[in-house]
Amino acid sequence: MSNAHGRPVREGASQRSAEGRHRRPARRGGRWHRRLLAYRGIELLPSPSPEDAREECLLLVHIRKVVGRVTYRTCDECAEGVITDVVLDEPFRDCGLGTRALSHLRSQHPDVNWHTTLDSRLTRDLLRRMRISTTAAGGTCSHIRSAVVAPAGS
Template sequence: MHGHHARPSSSTLFGSTSVPSSDRTTGRHSRPGRLSTRLRRRIAVYGAIEFLSTHDPDDPGPGEECLLLVHDRQVVGEIDYRMCARCARGVITGVALDERFHGSGLGTRALSHLRARHPGTAWRSTLTLRATRDLLRRMRIPTADPGPFCAHAG
């Protein structure tokens, strides 16, 4: 039988059901381990991150405050901000994340937490670095002048 050796071991009416082993393990453009690494980081972000604030709710005046992001009793990020409860205005002055949590959604989650902690506050930012500027643009937080942000700032 000529050509019998080229016939697939399992065939159906529409062709072979077997997939070459090289196509099963990795795709053409995939990076092995990349998806699992991102998934592990995202799980860590949404499960084990605590938010600790230096905000004093009894102090209505403006002041420098900080939202700490803590993972396993270690600070992995912080958001520095000033806020005035009388004016209902807030200015984000700094965003810092540990390198291993970049691209994990932690920045978005932290800014969402800050908005939920201070409802009704109009947020602005003085940050101009590309990474933080892109994050703030995605969160729809406009850029402000670095000067005083309200009449109560002194």
């Protein structure tokens, strides 16, 4: 008796599955499953920022656990917005969740021109894909710039 590769196999030996020796067949695929979760199982909830009263957050929640956050400021007078922070948990980084969150922000504030002050490696590619330009300390809006430059206590 031989297997598919022509190697001899003992008669009483168990046949291994085609997926591999240590693969669990009931487990869903990692990256594809996370991408599916990004569009089905994640709720996007607006919230005030815990650090600063002038900022707002978009919380990314998966089964009562916050897995990400986008912190931003908007100015209704100038129709400009500044994204000040993007945080995603490690398992949700490369599954399209950041793109979904920023697209949600754009749909909630359709007349706002978005900028960012972030220049970290993790967020640079996301913001470039979403065509959000990088600016200095607070953007071109004088209302947001004064709020970013002024200390939180004043």
